[in-house]
Every structure is written in structure tokens, then in C-alpha cells.
Amino acid sequence: LAKTTQPISMDSYEGQEVNITCSHNNIATNDYITWYQQFPSQGPRFIIQGYKTKVTNEVASLFIPADRKSSTLSLPRVSLSDTAVYYCLSREYGNKLVFGAGTILRVKS
Amino acid sequence: EAQVTQNPRYLITVTGKKLTVTCSQNMNHEYMSWYRQDPGLGLRQIYYSMNVEVTDKGDVPEGYKVSRKEKRNFPLILESPSPNQTSLYFCASSFGTGNSPLHFGNGTRLTVT
Numbered sequence: 001l002a003k004t005t006q007p008i009s010m011d012s013y014e015g016q017e018v019n020i021t022c023s024h025n026n027i028a029t030n031d032y033i034t035w036y037q038q039f040p041s042q043g044p045r046f047i048i049q050g051y052k053t054k055v056t057n058e059v060a061s062l063f064i065p066a067d068r069k070s071s072t073l074s075l076p077r078v079s080l081s082d083t084a085v086y087y088c089l090s091r092e093y094g095n096k097l098v099f100g101a102g103t104i105l106r107v108k109s
Numbered sequence: 110e111a112q113v114t115q116n117p118r119y120l121i122t123v124t125g126k127k128l129t130v131t132c133s134q135n136m137n138h139e140y141m142s143w144y145r146q147d148p149g150l151g152l153r154q155i156y157y158s159m160n161v162e163v164t165d166k167g168d169v170p171e172g173y174k175v176s177r178k179e180k181r182n183f184p185l186i187l188e189s190p191s192p193n194q195t196s197l198y199f200c201a202s203s204f205g206t207g208n209s210p211l212h213f214g215n216g217t218r219l220t221v222t
Contacts, residue, residue: 008149032208043113043199043213044152087151091208096167097142101151 004090004100011106018075020103022088025069033064033071034089038102044087048073075105083107111136115200115214122190123222130185130217132200138212140203141183142167143175145196146216152199158183190221 006022024033032051036044048055050062050071061074075082085102113134122128134141142157144167154167158177172194174186183202187194198217203209 034208034210036211041215043201043215044211045213046210049208049210089211096157096165097154097211098168099144099152099154101149 004088004098006086006088006100006103008101009104009106011108012078013108014079015077018078018082018105018107020073020075020086020088020105021070022073022100023070024088024090024098027068027090031091033062033068035060035062035071035073036087036089038085038087047086078105078107080107080109111212113200113202113212113214115198115217117217118215119218121220121222124191125189128187128190128219130187130198130200130219132183132185132214133181134183134202134212135181136202136204136212137180138202138204139180140205140209141177142201142211143173143183143185144199144201145169145194146199147196155185155198187219190219192221195219195221 004024012018032049034049035047037047038044048060048062050064052064055062063072085104087102088100116131139160143155144152146152153169155173156175158164164175200214201211203211
């Protein structure tokens with residue numbers, strides 16, 4: 001049974017780099033790893049997605065090791081507005097999706 | 110504007126009274142799915158649909174029904190709600206399946222007394 005595990009919470013200060021790691025022990029061979037961000041009273045929104053090595057966009061970077069059993073979301077120089085819950089997502093089988101329980105990121109000034 | 114629309118945003122009901130939460134998307138997405146979000150448990154998939162007339166169970170389907178008669182709509186039905194179904198519900202859609210990013214609605218907060 002696929003299980004997606006991530007830390008419950010993290011604290012950071014403005015301007016720091018934040019790394020959130022997720023483990024996905026049974027990810028499908030052809031599956032991507034996807035991360036979402038959620039603010040209060042809103043649905044999650046897509047941040048970044050990758051298959052292996054490193055992916056970077058205007059918001060974040062995603063690092064995926066060769067065995068693909070984990071991934072690390074990296075947020076450079078966080079600001080107060082990055083305070084949110086971050087979810088990683090993998091696929092169990094077929095099209096059944098398994099989210100991690102979410103990491104609450106608190107950014108302080 | 111491309112969006113997933115859920116209604117209602119808030120709903121309070123009593124045990125056993127059938128209810129339907131609607132979900133509609135205007136992006137011509139094939140894949141649609143429902144999730145419930147509970148403290149400490151994150152998002153858990155209830156049901157998903159690969160296309161019209163094709164639905165499958167997710168992780169926590171007990172007590173829920175869905176239908177996909179049209180591509181844009183994917184209603185969630187609680188035939189006999191119980192207090193343990195009090196939760197925050199999200200509908201989401203995506204192109205194709207699996208690896209396509211999900212687009213979420215803004216949620217429906219359901220309270221069953």
C-alpha cells in the first residue's frame with residue numbers, strides 16, 4: 001500500500017530557504033511527484049511537478065533522487081505570504097491518488 | 110475564467126437527510142475527483158472519474174455516491190449523512206489522468222448534526 005509521508009510542521013524566518021521532504025515508498029514507475037500549496041479557505045493549488053533529478057520554476061525547485069522514493073520541495077527566500085500548508089502527491093495504482101497529510105509552514109518576520 | 114465550482118460553500122444538515130454537493134468545471138477536463146480534508150489526515154480521495162459514465166472508488170468511498178452523466182459535472186451524494194462525514198470537501202479536475210496537475214474548487218464545509 002502506497003504511503004506518502006511528510007513532516008507535520010516547519011517554522012522559518014523571512015528570507016530563509018525552506019526544504020520540505022516527502023517520502024513515497026511505493027511510487028509507480030511512470031508516475032510524477034507533484035506538490036500543492038493551500039491557503040486557508042481555499043483549495044490546494046499546483047506548485048511544481050517532476051519525475052527525476054531537479055525541476056525549477058518561478059516559485060520553487062523540486063529535487064528527486066535516483067531511487068525516487070522521496071522528493072524535496074525547496075522554497076527560496078520565503079516571505080510571510082508563503083505561510084501555508086504544503087502537500088506532496090503520488091499515485092498508488094491506476095488513477096487513485098494519495099496525498100501526504102500536509103506540512104504546515106509558518107514563516108515569521 | 111478556468112475554474113472548478115462547488116456548491117454550496119457551507120452546509121449544515123441533520124443525520125439521515127440526503128444531500129448533494131455539486132461540482133462543475135469549464136476546462137473540458139476528463140478526470141474529476143472528490144476529496145475530504147480532516148485535521149491531521151490531509152486530503153483523502155473519495156471517488157474519481159476518468160470520463161463520462163466511468164467512476165471508481167478512492168480511499169474512503171463508504172457512505173458516498175457519485176455520478177458522471179456529463180463531462181463537466183461530478184456531483185457528490187450523501188444518501189444518509191452521519192456525523193462522521195462532517196468535513197471539508199474538495200472537488201478537483203485535470204486533463205487526462207494521473208500526472209496532470211489538479212485544479213481544485215474552493216471547498217464545501219459540511220456539518221452533520
